[in-house]
Amino acid sequence: MESGPHAPEPGTSPSTIVHPQRLEQVVPALAKASLQVDGIPVNSSVDTDDKLRTVGVLRYNTSHDSLHEFAPAHIYYGDEHDIGSTAKGAIRSKVRTYSTSAAIPIGAETGIDGQPKSGGRRRASYDEPASVPRKFFINVVQTLQSLLESEDTDGNYQITIDDGGPKTLSLGTANSGGYNRADIRGTYMLSNLLQELTYAKQFGRRYIVLDEARLNENPVDRLSRLIRTSFWDGLTRRIDASVIEVVGFDPKDRTGDPRPRIYVPIGAPEQLEYYQKVARDRPDLRLEVIQLPKDITADYVKSLNDKPGLLALAMDKEIDPSTGAETLIGKPFVVPGGRFNELYGWDSYMESLGLLIDNKIELAKSMVEHFCFCIQHYGKILNANRSYYLSRSQPPFLTDMALRVYERIRHEPGSKEFLREALLAAMKEYHTVWMAEPRVDKVTGLSRYRPDGKGIPPETEASHFEHLLQPFADKHDMTFDEFQEAYNNGTVLEPELDEYFLHDRAVRESGHDTSYRLERICGNLATIDLNSLIYKYEADISKTIRTVFGDKLPVPDEWLVGDQKPGHVESSALWDRRLRKRKMAMDKYMWNPEKGFFFDYDTVAQKQHFYETATTFWAMWAGAASPGQARSMVERALPKFEMLGGLVAGTEESRGVVGIDRPNRQWDYPYGWAPQQILAWGGLQRYGFDQEAERLAYRWLFMMTKAFFDYNGVVVEKYDVTRPIDPHRVDAEYGNQGLDFKGVAREGFGWVNASYQVGLQIINSHMRRALGALTPPETFSNVYDRDEMVF
Numbered sequence: 001m002e003s004g005p006h007a008p009e010p011g012t013s014p015s016t017i018v019h020p021q022r023l024e025q026v027v028p029a030l031a032k033a034s035l036q037v038d039g040i041p042v043n044s045s046v047d048t049d050d051k052l053r054t055v056g057v058l059r060y061n062t063s064h065d066s067l068h069e070f071a072p073a074h075i076y077y078g079d080e081h082d083i084g085s086t087a088k089g090a091i092r093s094k095v096r097t098y099s100t101s102a103a104i105p106i107g108a109e110t111g112i113d114g115q116p117k118s119g120g121r122r123r124a125s126y127d128e129p130a131s132v133p134r135k136f137f138i139n140v141v142q143t144l145q146s147l148l149e150s151e152d153t154d155g156n157y158q159i160t161i162d163d164g165g166p167k168t169l170s171l172g173t174a175n176s177g178g179y180n181r182a183d184i185r186g187t188y189m190l191s192n193l194l195q196e197l198t199y200a201k202q203f204g205r206r207y208i209v210l211d212e213a214r215l216n217e218n219p220v221d222r223l224s225r226l227i228r229t230s231f232w233d234g235l236t237r238r239i240d241a242s243v244i245e246v247v248g249f250d251p252k253d254r255t256g257d258p259r260p261r262i263y264v265p266i267g268a269p270e271q272l273e274y275y276q277k278v279a280r281d282r283p284d285l286r287l288e289v290i291q292l293p294k295d296i297t298a299d300y301v302k303s304l305n306d307k308p309g310l311l312a313l314a315m316d317k318e319i320d321p322s323t324g325a326e327t328l329i330g331k332p333f334v335v336p337g338g339r340f341n342e343l344y345g346w347d348s349y350m351e352s353l354g355l356l357i358d359n360k361i362e363l364a365k366s367m368v369e370h371f372c373f374c375i376q377h378y379g380k381i382l383n384a385n386r387s388y389y390l391s392r393s394q395p396p397f398l399t400d401m402a403l404r405v406y407e408r409i410r411h412e413p414g415s416k417e418f419l420r421e422a423l424l425a426a427m428k429e430y431h432t433v434w435m436a437e438p439r440v441d442k443v444t445g446l447s448r449y450r451p452d453g454k455g456i457p458p459e460t461e462a463s464h465f466e467h468l469l470q471p472f473a474d475k476h477d478m479t480f481d482e483f484q485e486a487y488n489n490g491t492v493l494e495p496e497l498d499e500y501f502l503h504d505r506a507v508r509e510s511g512h513d514t515s516y517r518l519e520r521i522c523g524n525l526a527t528i529d530l531n532s533l534i535y536k537y538e539a540d541i542s543k544t545i546r547t548v549f550g551d552k553l554p555v556p557d558e559w560l561v562g563d564q565k566p567g568h569v570e571s572s573a574l575w576d577r578r579l580r581k582r583k584m585a586m587d588k589y590m591w592n593p594e595k596g597f598f599f600d601y602d603t604v605a606q607k608q609h610f611y612e613t614a615t616t617f618w619a620m621w622a623g624a625a626s627p628g629q630a631r632s633m634v635e636r637a638l639p640k641f642e643m644l645g646g647l648v649a650g651t652e653e654s655r656g657v658v659g660i661d662r663p664n665r666q667w668d669y670p671y672g673w674a675p676q677q678i679l680a681w682g683g684l685q686r687y688g689f690d691q692e693a694e695r696l697a698y699r700w701l702f703m704m705t706k707a708f709f710d711y712n713g714v715v716v717e718k719y720d721v722t723r724p725i726d727p728h729r730v731d732a733e734y735g736n737q738g739l740d741f742k743g744v745a746r747e748g749f750g751w752v753n754a755s756y757q758v759g760l761q762i763i764n765s766h767m768r769r770a771l772g773a774l775t776p777p778e779t780f781s782n783v784y785d786r787d788e789m790v791f
């Protein structure tokens, strides 16, 4: 059991504003203090929160991101609000934390009615009047310890339904200064307590006053709030001198001498100079700065395997306050998960959807600008900005992403320029990446994931290719390592492996690494996903040139491609022709009238590839399906992919039998991924299948919310959509990012976070309430179908 309030410490003067971290020092003194909040005296005989409410400082249950019980951890527990600060927001933060922390101990000493306490326990009605939200007064370290001792029975620093503790802990109420106690019950509240205490400890707090509302918050509100106020922040990075020491290191650098290293494209001399100066000024960093050559060949990329490094991204100019001179600062971006430090391709698009909902528009805009920089300087949107990804892209979403950002900033100066730049970049990418050799198939006019490259992808887990390579090592009488070295440097030739890795790189470019759908064949496939996305580019470019740029878009010299001459002007007509042509090719080669949905097309074998993939719905997202095709897909394809927790990546039948010699692949059955859900919802809505979109969204959100509720706030990269109890447990390939946190999950996973915010916009308010009550999809839809739902 925890102890009562902290022993008095002298020295706190009256009429003072107290730093929240010093709560433990001031608690006793507050009884006598004549407090001031924004210059208004706060009488200890009046509930301080009420007082603050009357002066408009405190706003319960209004804006989630402000200064109430749901303030983000860094404000609720942090010390951003130093007394010396004059920033309005900072002072408000201070006031709120003070009010939360200070008002209650005042009551503890004097009684909230202002009468002096006679010592010992007061009537419960004083402590916990039903109308007043309860708060607890907590000794952080002690409570954390006893909580973990009694409730974390499997010792993984999480409190989940797998733990066998008593599932109850009593805490001292704040109104009684910790003397009276109330129980916290159940996994969810206890795990929320663990999360809050973990944060409080991190922020150096010894004692806190904790709003019970933070423990029993509706789980849907809590998860959505955490995404909005914490997770995005936890995933935000930038690349410049301030962080190069950390982000410049590559966790996958398995060379003997790992060090921060940055590659700068030849067209960015200011950045080269900037990083060279950083390296000169701070030799302790051991930062290696390397300028990339103009032509980046497969051999060159392979030669960087033993010198892996970051690829520079877009930067802004700013004035260095300490010198008054102009300098550079990295533009921010969001990474896929906590362990990443680099910008990814399609993850960024998915994340931007969530960021826009959460009003982080500048961040989404900044990621579009990074993409434009990448196309300009690296010739493509990179798989991610690491040296080993130089030849590889990922599923393209730039036009849609830029248009969504533009919608939100169109009233701002420079918005049209932003869109123009993005459109020019997308057109260049279209011509030089997706419609150029080796990706385009000249016969069909369709595109394939088929990046350039040589050797074994160095970024995969060390053991990833063991199964494949060991027989070759044996054949050449070499150790595994010797063989890898010999194959990579060309002293051993194995055409069969060359073919394997061509497809393997293509799989990684597809973003679906890995899947039996794509293994050993991907580079030959005109996939339904890629061609839908390129169709969307064609449609977006055409419409935007017509509607935003008056059907005339002059192309500046630096964005000219192929045989375009200076003075070249783009208009919509050609793009319309391109998209009609693609639609005809998709219908001819990819639509299967017997099965009723789209399939990938094998451009080498010249036949459809009958692996059933959830990416078939991307044709609807892109608007490439006819209304009849869309209806057919809803009737014929959807039932094959709809599982308990939403859409599965591929069908079980297509995947085939798995076992020791044929392990699970993460992009196959039974796994479901956020981008698949998001695009299918959008596709269904686009063709008027709103109920289906809502139902699928509900399934996914329910699965996520339930795992979050039962498993200590977990949000992971992907889920097993067939598992009712613990769908977050996925043991396939690279492991499950985001599961092994201690105490509190701090970032979730980028595109999963986004899917939650997007999904909440799709379901209606009844569904949201059912979700908050953790109503399983089947129960909910039965009631819903009978139209008897009462919420």
Ligand SMILES: OC[C@H]1O[C@H](O[C@H]2O[C@H](CO)[C@@H](O)[C@H](O)[C@H]2O)[C@H](O)[C@@H](O)[C@@H]1O
Pocket (backbone or CB within 6 Å): 336, 344, 346, 347, 383, 457, 459, 460, 461, 508, 509, 511, 512, 513, 514, 734
């Ligand atoms: O290192 C292994 C592979 O990791 C990436 O793939 C997976 O994570 C990405 C980031 O979330 C995601 O974009 C991709 O769809 C996932 O399969 C990387 O993209 C691969 O190239 C890499 O080999």
Ligand SMILES: [Ca+2]
Pocket (backbone or CB within 6 Å): 151, 152, 153, 154, 155, 156, 157, 158, 159, 160, 163
């Ligand atoms: Ca546990």
